[in-house]
Amino acid sequence: MTLQLAVALDGDSFAAADWVGWARQADEALLDFVTFDDRFGRRGPDAVLTAARVAPLTRHVGLVPVATTTHTEPFHLSTALATLDYASRGRAGWQVRISGDPAEAALLGRRPPLGADELFEEAVDVVEVVRRLWDSWQDDAIIKDVATGRFIDRDRLHYIAFDGRYFSVKGPSIVPRPPQGQPVVAALAHGPAAWQFAGTAADLVFITPADAGDAAKIKSRLDPELKVFADIAVFFGPGAAPSDAAVFTGTVPQLADLIGAWAGSGIDGIRLRPGLLGRDLGEITRELVPELRRRSLFAPSAAVTLRERLGLPVAINRYERPAASGGAEGAPRPEGVPVA
Amino acid sequence: MPKQIILAAHFPGVNNTTVWSDSRSGSQIEFDSFEHLARTAERGRFDFFFLAEGLRLREQRGLIHDLDVVGRPDTLTVLAALAAVTTHLGLAGTLNATYHEPYELARQLATLDHLSGGRAAWNVVTSPGAFFGENFRRGGFLDHADRYVRAAEFIEAARTLWDSDGGDFSITSSQFGIAGRFGVPRSPQGHPVVLQAGDSEGGRELAARHADAIFSRHHQLEDARVFYRDVKQRVIRHGRDPDSLKIIPGVSYVLGDSDADAQEKAHHIRRQQVSPQTAILLLEQLWNRDLSGYDADGPLPEIDPRLDEDDTIIKGRAGMYPDRLATAAEWRALAEAKKLSIRDLIIEVTGRQNFIGTPARVAEQLDEYVQTGACDGFILVPHLTPAGLDDFVDQVVPLLQERGVVRTEYSGGTLRDNLGLAKGR
Ligand SMILES: Cc1cc2nc3c(=O)[nH]c(=O)nc-3n(C[C@H](O)[C@H](O)[C@H](O)COP(=O)(O)O)c2cc1C
Numbered sequence: 187m188t189l190q191l192a193v194a195l196d197g198d199s200f201a202a203a204d205w206v207g208w209a210r211q212a213d214e215a216l217l218d219f220v221t222f223d224d225r226f227g228r229r230g231p232d233a234v235l236t237a238a239r240v241a242p243l244t245r246h247v248g249l250v251p252v253a254t255t256t257h258t259e260p261f262h263l264s265t266a267l268a269t270l271d272y273a274s275r276g277r278a279g280w281q282v283r284i285s286g287d288p289a290e291a292a293l294l295g296r297r298p299p300l301g302a303d304e305l306f307e308e309a310v311d312v313v314e315v316v317r318r319l320w321d322s323w324q325d326d327a328i329i330k331d332v333a334t335g336r337f338i339d340r341d342r343l344h345y346i347a348f349d350g351r352y353f354s355v356k357g358p359s360i361v362p363r364p365p366q367g368q369p370v371v372a373a374l375a376h377g378p379a380a381w382q383f384a385g386t387a388a389d390l391v392f393i394t395p396a397d398a399g400d401a402a403k404i405k406s407r408l409d410p411e412l413k414v415f416a417d418i419a420v421f422f423g424p425g426a427a428p429s430d431a432a433v434f435t436g437t438v439p440q441l442a443d444l445i446g447a448w449a450g451s452g453i454d455g456i457r458l459r460p461g462l463l464g465r466d467l468g469e470i471t472r473e474l475v476p477e478l479r480r481r482s483l484f485a486p487s488a489a490v491t492l493r494e495r496l497g498l499p500v501a502i503n504r505y506e507r508p509a510a511s512g513g514a515e516g517a518p519r520p521e522g523v524p525v526a
Numbered sequence: 527m528p529k530q531i532i533l534a535a536h537f538p539g540v541n542n543t544t545v546w547s548d549s550r551s552g553s554q555i556e557f558d559s560f561e562h563l564a565r566t567a568e569r570g571r572f573d574f575f576f577l578a579e580g581l582r583l584r585e586q587r588g589l590i591h592d593l594d595v596v597g598r599p600d601t602l603t604v605l606a607a608l609a610a611v612t613t614h615l616g617l618a619g620t621l622n623a624t625y626h627e628p629y630e631l632a633r634q635l636a637t638l639d640h641l642s643g644g645r646a647a648w649n650v651v652t653s654p655g656a657f658f659g660e661n662f663r664r665g666g667f668l669d670h671a672d673r674y675v676r677a678a679e680f681i682e683a684a685r686t687l688w689d690s691d692g693g694d695f696s697i698t699s700s701q702f703g704i705a706g707r708f709g710v711p712r713s714p715q716g717h718p719v720v721l722q723a724g725d726s727e728g729g730r731e732l733a734a735r736h737a738d739a740i741f742s743r744h745h746q747l748e749d750a751r752v753f754y755r756d757v758k759q760r761v762i763r764h765g766r767d768p769d770s771l772k773i774i775p776g777v778s779y780v781l782g783d784s785d786a787d788a789q790e791k792a793h794h795i796r797r798q799q800v801s802p803q804t805a806i807l808l809l810e811q812l813w814n815r816d817l818s819g820y821d822a823d824g825p826l827p828e829i830d831p832r833l834d835e836d837d838t839i840i841k842g843r844a845g846m847y848p849d850r851l852a853t854a855a856e857w858r859a860l861a862e863a864k865k866l867s868i869r870d871l872i873i874e875v876t877g878r879q880n881f882i883g884t885p886a887r888v889a890e891q892l893d894e895y896v897q898t899g900a901c902d903g904f905i906l907v908p909h910l911t912p913a914g915l916d917d918f919v920d921q922v923v924p925l926l927q928e929r930g931v932v933r934t935e936y937s938g939g940t941l942r943d944n945l946g947l948a949k950g951r
Contacts, residue, residue: 200640200710200713201640202610202641202642206610226709227706227707228709229709230709231641232634232637235602235606236641238603238604239606239641240610241607241610242557257627258630259662261581261661262625262626265599265600265603266600268600269600269603269607270607272555272604273599273603289706289707290706293629293706294627294629294630295703295704330546330547334803335802335804336592337546337592337593337594338590338592338596340589340592343583352663353663354665355660355661358583360580360581360596361597362555
């Protein structure tokens with residue numbers, strides 16, 4: 187069974203050339219997407235801007251930056267990710283992150299840290315608002331009607347009027363609906379609370395099983411609509427192993443064997459996390475990817491947008507009036523119901 | 527050596543300056559449009575590319591304003607992408623100090639400065655308050671005076687963070703209590719360039735104390751000179767070198783084969799900028815009432831402007847007419863004397879192209895402004911997206927280069943170098 191293939195670009199470089207080099211390697215290897223790690227307070231560049239920096243210089247690979255829901259304005263997040271989708275022509279995603287770290291909260295000074303339940307609750311609201319804002323312009327809202335002098339049809343723009351426990355946002359977005367309709371929303375999930383969050387809010391989840399059997403078990407507990415990627419940290423040499431993912435050390439054929447073994451567990455893809463970007467990413471793109479292609483474990487996708495490539499359903503705009511339903515005009519879906 | 531002219535390219539949009547009804551008008555949102563304008567500006571050896579910002583779609587009478595171009599990308603994200611397709615051009619984004627947080631924004635700007643090799647600039651604005659606030663967690667939480675307090679403390683906080691060189695910081699002020707590790711080492715410019723755009727006393731003082739440049743709205747020669755003197759004196763009063771604050775008005779231009787040809791083109795453009803619907807809308811902003819029943823090709827209303835405050839009319843221009851009755855009387859007299867319809871009158875009294883003529887005439891006028899102390903350069907606002915700057919770069923820039931007032935090649939590495947500004951500490 188073929189798998190989809192992603193790579194985590196978890197780097198702290200501030201040199202544009204490094205990021206362009208890494209992203210291009212992934213692009214040329216026709217990987218499905220790369221993720222850009224981020225966290226307030228860490229050493230490293232802002233992930234959304236780093237993804238935007240490489241967007242015009244890549245053609246194929248999806249670009250999925252991490253951005254937190256805990257400390258950011260949902261309105262800014264929504265417009266930034268929509269813009270990344272424009273700059274990459276439909277290849278944008280978003281890995282949602284929450285933070286209960288008091289040190290991060292102190293950087294913003296906005297409020298004391300929330301408890302874990304509240305952080306997830308707030309994150310569900312943020313994703314909902316971001317998605318509503320993406321939908322808030324119907325695709326044909328720009329009419330350029332010279333006779334009436336109207337540039338837009340304001341009836342095809344919608345106030346999202348979100349009023350929740352943590353914030354309210356009126357809308358509509360200032361950015362027209364992005365090319366994918368809705369960029370792909372992902373979440374890293376180590377355990378049940380995060381799995382549930384992903385099932386509610388995300389399109390794609392990164393899980394962290396110990397082995398293929400564990401992967402199958404986790405997969406069986408997840409919302410069947412979710413695309414599931416298993417994380418494997420990869421070291422083709424010495425390095426400090428992370429504590430939160432299966433760790434592989436060995437040769438390229440051995441890693442291909444391992445991926446082959448995981449392919450039967452029901453997951454959709456693998457996200458490889460190079461231990462040392464400079465060394466391990468090169469091995470992955472130059473050696474491992476051709477090996478996986480030979481073994482028919484990976485086949486590059488011809489799809490243009492990240493959404494299509496992942497086999498996610500078309501993002502139907504919640505504000506499109508269904509042809510003959512006679513339902514309430516532009517009524518948003520109930521809160522918390524995933525769109526995809 | 528004559529003074530060098532600073533040139534910047536404003537991406538057009540979101541007001542009636544931008545002519546979308548022209549058949550040459552392209553997308554205001556696709557990345558190709560931004561790339562085209564930025565590459566054109568870089569071909570013309572411009573100092574920087576400039577993006578305005580609006581955090582909510584404008585409304586009039588409670589309805590989303592539908593006559594102008596609307597829909598634009600997120601400022602920082604599009605600038606980061608533009609860093610990939612340009613090499614020397616500065617990348618300036620308007621970013622509100624009220625609806626961002628210092629840690630996050632300073633980190634984003636420092637990231638942009640790193641990833642562009644020292645080309646980031648931040649135009650600090652304070653925004654029209656509660657209206658934008660409805661899109662944010664904070665809501666409309668600051669009045670006009672406090673917004674400048676926050677803006678000043680915001681800039682100071684950002685500089686503290688940039689100066690931390692990625693290390694620890696602790697900031698306590700009336701608006702902020704934040705501490706921790708910044709995480710971004712010193713960027714190529716030390717401090718990204720800071721521009722300021724508010725025009726009130728508070729705005730001018732903020733600029734005189736903290737800014738490297740002002741995006742000004744004073745573009746008529748005499749008015750510009752008065753503004754220039756006022757601000758440079760404030761800079762001196764704050765103990766700064768007057769050259770350390772550049773004054774750059776936003777201006778528009780129309781080129782023609784002859785001056786008469788340019789005038790004719792300008793007239794045609796004005797009629798596209800002020801459609802009948804736009805004329806009524808602009809009139810409503812002075813009259814402060816619904817005039818949708820009036821014919822733009824007919825005479826001015828006989829009724830007087832309403833004097834009470836009405837939040838449902840776009841503010842925009844209203845603040846420019848402190849005495850509405852007097853202005854209305856002036857406009858009536860003008861319309862009667864010149865036999866002007868509403869639309870003709872609006873074309874006559876609202877903004878017009880600043881520089882109209884042959885490329886030689888426009889080059890000469892721009893140079894005169896700078897050499898005689900009206901400004902240090904220009905933010906050019908083309909009326910067409912995305913090709914609105916092509917003719918300027920092809921026809922006017924070479925003449926300015928001949929005069930020795932615009933570079934023929936980039937020399938410096940960073941935007942600060944190109945603007946002749948000292949590196950941030
Ligand atoms: C030339 C100019 C350009 C401006 N551009 C923006 C803008 O793009 N976005 C924004 O929110 N405010 C913009 N402003 C508004 C100012 O930042 C400020 O909020 C407003 O002028 C009120 O402050 P003031 O009373 O000091 O002028 C601009 C102002 C001027 C004069």
